[in-house]
Amino acid sequence: MSASERARLEVRKTYKLFVGGSFPRSESGRTYEALDSGGRFLANVARASRKDARDAVSAARKAFGGWSGATPYNRGQVLYRVAEMLEGRRDQFRSQLEAGEGVDRAGADEAVSAAIDRWVWYAGWADKIAQVHGSANAVAGPYFDFSLPEPTGVVAILAPRDSSLLGLVSVLAPVVATGNTAVVVSSYPRPLPAMTLAEVLATSDVPGGVINILAGDLAEVGPWLASHMDVNGIDLAGVEDPELAAAMEQAAADNLKRVLRPALPAWDVDDPGIERMTPFLEIKTVWHPIGV
Amino acid sequence: MFEYAPAPESRSVVDIASSYGLFINGGFVDSADGRTFKTISPASEEVLAEVTEAGPADVDAAVTAARRAYDSVWSTMPGRERAKYLYRIARILAERAREFAVLETLDNGKPIRESRDVDIPLASAWFFYYAGWADKLSYAGFGAYPQPLGVAGQIIPWNFPLMMLSWKIAPALAAGNTVVLKPAETTPLTALLFASVCQQADLPPGVVNILTGAGATGQSLVAHPDVDKIAFTGSTEVGKAIARAVAGTPKRVTLELGGKAANVVFDDAPIDQAVEGIVNGIFFNQGHVCCAGSRLLVQESVYAEVLDRLKRRMATLRLGDPLDKNTDVGAINSREQLTRIRELSEVGDAEGAQRWSAPCELPEHGFWFPPTIFTGVTQAHRIAREEIFGPVLSILTFRTPAEAVEKANNTPYGLSAGVWTEKGSRILWLADRLRAGVVWANTFNRFDPTSPFGGYKESGHGREGGRHGLAAYLR
Known part of the structure; x- marks a missing residue:
């Protein structure tokens, strides 16, 4: 029997975390089993701990100055490049969605297309949101007065559980397009598309630390992010337990984080609006006298 | 320094009643449990008036009145009609500016030059500016059909009493909400005088309700289940407590807190x-x-x-x-x-x-x-x-x-x-x-109703003033 006739043994991937542009294992050494929609084993995935969350926050903080200081045009270009690379991973995402979400090939294909299109949509916002969300203010006096949106800072995102790619992109892209840096906790039962996205990001022009992705249980990691004093905002999108969400919102009050409450809208809409961008934008108003 | 002869503004322009009730549903009423406190002039420690301390039953009555006014009148009124009420209020404040300035200075202790030239003119300007938004909300950038939130509970500080009232009430009403406002316990008088402005403007009963009291009154208001929105200006410590209190509820919140500029x-x-x-x-x-x-x-x-x-x-x-x-x-x-x-x-x-x-x-x-x-x-x-x-x-x-x-x-x-x-x-x-x-x-401490104001980090969230200030009261 020739080699080509033998069933080839697949080389499996080790799924790790994505922090500061690298792929570390969890410092806790823990993993958990990601299963397909039929309950069959897919992979062992690194399971993030409190320490991993803190490392991810420091990486995101370190990256904030550069990313928020980059020109919006540059951010838009860098994010658009990610979309180009997502196209190249289409098959991989599709098979992960088929396995993880239990959708058929056409449904998975549609979700991948929608996710890529959504990424492009937000990439295009990077250099437009200031004009739409800022203002020139007609004050009653000899002053030039204008207001501009600026990113809030480091934003923690607890991604939706069910929509593991489109949902993820829908909560992540608005945060980074506006110049924030992000720490994402991916869908606990369906972490693989997030990890594939991490591989795309690692080879893209997005600087390390701008997007950090933790696989793990949001009930375990989320509260640490909610109470972390160097996190400026938190999106509770994927927190389905109301008591847990309330506890995290309470913890977030310690440093008055900007909080987006849990929401599981239909992700496959044509126009998601700007309401996932504005909560993580601060308005800065600048005054200067006018005179000779 | 030059010696100046005293040039005091006359107190006779303002009549201060010896006691005030709570302004609920368009009229002054006594509190359910009869508790009162005194407000003094900080410049002389003279007692100016006795004021009612609103308890939970009063908060409930005010929120009920605000809800009824919201459902039956204010949320269904065309924006151009709401606008005219707000224009009226702006004009009445300007007409009675001297009265308000003297009362503010008496109750707060701030120089008459500031209450006369800054606080009261800005309060009037704030109503005038937001009046014009009431029938233009679909142009404010929050979608074609932005909707009010409902009943807003508003808690304001003692440093700019009437001006803070205007920052809170004007955008809330323009957007179609009704309000229950609690002024600070040391400076309740201009808010109570504002109640008479609402009456002069024929504002429908319950659209604006004013509850005097201290921290406990504010807590009752924040905790009331039929309040849709909390707007607070004050200390960071209390702001955090409010953020914790509304966690897990559908209540929206904006906070304008401390600073160290x-x-x-x-x-x-x-x-x-x-x-x-x-x-x-x-x-x-x-x-x-x-x-x-x-x-x-x-x-x-x-x-x-x-x-x-x-x-x-x-x-x-x-x-x-x-x-x-x-x-x-x-x-x-x-x-x-x-x-x-x-x-x-x-x-x-x-x-x-x-x-x-x-x-x-x-x-x-x-x-x-x-x-x-x-x-x-x-x-x-x-x-x-x-x-x-x-x-x-x-x-x-x-x-x-x-x-x-x-x-x-x-x-x-x-x-x-x-x-x-x-x-x-x-x-x-x-x-x-x-x-x-x-x-x-190259300037400092400038304020204008068209100009968004509010903090980063622990100075709070949300903006007051300008188009952005409407976001706090619309969905």
């Missing part, structure tokens, strides 16, 4: 103008200003000159009778606040900073604190970190622009900042890097 003076700044800006930044309203420029950062090369001119300017400030039109610095709002200012200033002494106060005589009665600066302050000192909310300035120095940014941003707050330099590119460079919601360049 840096006022940055570069060596090329026009020094005389900068000194005026420093004085305005910290001594305006006795420093009872959340966005006060309470940390002065001076470039080392001009430190001696700035300090010298600042002291000379401070020596000309006139402290005394707030009703006197010549007065620059009025009374501290309450004994409690005076105690806090004294304590933190003593901490400044104990930590090794050098105190200098303007040489001025303090009146015998009432609550007074002289305009004061501390030099030799480091970033670790409590007077450089904590909000004093009084006429106390901490002075630090810097050498490079980068160091100025580093020091200015070294605070959990982020409400405002000032920059003084002749170089335009440097202003914009700094404005870009200061983590603060308002940056005043």
Whole structure:
């Protein structure tokens, strides 16, 4: 029997975390089993701990100055490049969605297309949101007065559980397009598309630390992010337990984080609006006298 | 300093009742449990009036009235009609401006010059500006059919009582909400007089309800299940408590909290103008200003000159009778606040900073604190970190622009900042890097209803003023 006739043994991937542009294992050494929609084993995935969350926050903080200081045009270009690379991973995402979400090939294909299109949509916002969300203010006096949106800072995102790619992109892209840096906790039962996205990001022009992705249980990691004093905002999108969400919102009050409450809208809409961008934008108003 | 003859504004323009009820559903009513408290003039400690302390039953009655008005009248009224009510209120406030200014100065202690020229005109302007939004909401950038939230519970501080009322009520009503507003316990009188403005304007009963009381009244309002929105201006500590209290509820919240603003003076700044800006930044309203420029950062090369001119300017400030039109610095709002200012200033002494106060005589009665600066302050000192909310300035120095940014941003707050330099590119460079919601360049403490105001970080979230201010009251 020739080699080509033998069933080839697949080389499996080790799924790790994505922090500061690298792929570390969890410092806790823990993993958990990601299963397909039929309950069959897919992979062992690194399971993030409190320490991993803190490392991810420091990486995101370190990256904030550069990313928020980059020109919006540059951010838009860098994010658009990610979309180009997502196209190249289409098959991989599709098979992960088929396995993880239990959708058929056409449904998975549609979700991948929608996710890529959504990424492009937000990439295009990077250099437009200031004009739409800022203002020139007609004050009653000899002053030039204008207001501009600026990113809030480091934003923690607890991604939706069910929509593991489109949902993820829908909560992540608005945060980074506006110049924030992000720490994402991916869908606990369906972490693989997030990890594939991490591989795309690692080879893209997005600087390390701008997007950090933790696989793990949001009930375990989320509260640490909610109470972390160097996190400026938190999106509770994927927190389905109301008591847990309330506890995290309470913890977030310690440093008055900007909080987006849990929401599981239909992700496959044509126009998601700007309401996932504005909560993580601060308005800065600048005054200067006018005179000779 | 020149001797000026006293020029007191007459008190006769305002009639203060001996006691006030709660303004619920268009009329004044007694509280369910009959509790009252007194409000005094901080300049003389004279009792001005007895005011009702609203309890949970009163809060419930007010919220019920606001809900009924929301459902039956206000949310269904065409925007152009709501607008006309707000225009009326703006006009009545302007017509009765002197009455409001005198009452504000009596109850708050601030100089009549400020209540007359700043507080009351801005309150009227705020209503006039938001009146015009009421029938243009679909152009405000929140979608084609933005909807009001419902009943707004609003809690305001004692430093700009009527102005803060206008910042809260005007956008809420323009957007179609009804309100229950609680003024601060030491300054309830202009809010109660505002109730009579609502009556004169024929505002439908229940659209605006005013509950006097202290912290417990505010807590009841925040906790009331039929309130859809909480808007609060006050301390960061209470702001955090409110954020915790609304967690897990559908209530929306905006918070405008404390600050410790840096006022940055570069060596090329026009020094005389900068000194005026420093004085305005910290001594305006006795420093009872959340966005006060309470940390002065001076470039080392001009430190001696700035300090010298600042002291000379401070020596000309006139402290005394707030009703006197010549007065620059009025009374501290309450004994409690005076105690806090004294304590933190003593901490400044104990930590090794050098105190200098303007040489001025303090009146015998009432609550007074002289305009004061501390030099030799480091970033670790409590007077450089904590909000004093009084006429106390901490002075630090810097050498490079980068160091100025580093020091200015070294605070959990982020409400405002000032920059003084002749170089335009440097202003914009700094404005870009200061983590603060308002940056005043070559000016300070300017406010306008068209101009969004609010904080970064622990100075709160949400904006008041401008198109952005409507976001707090629409969905």
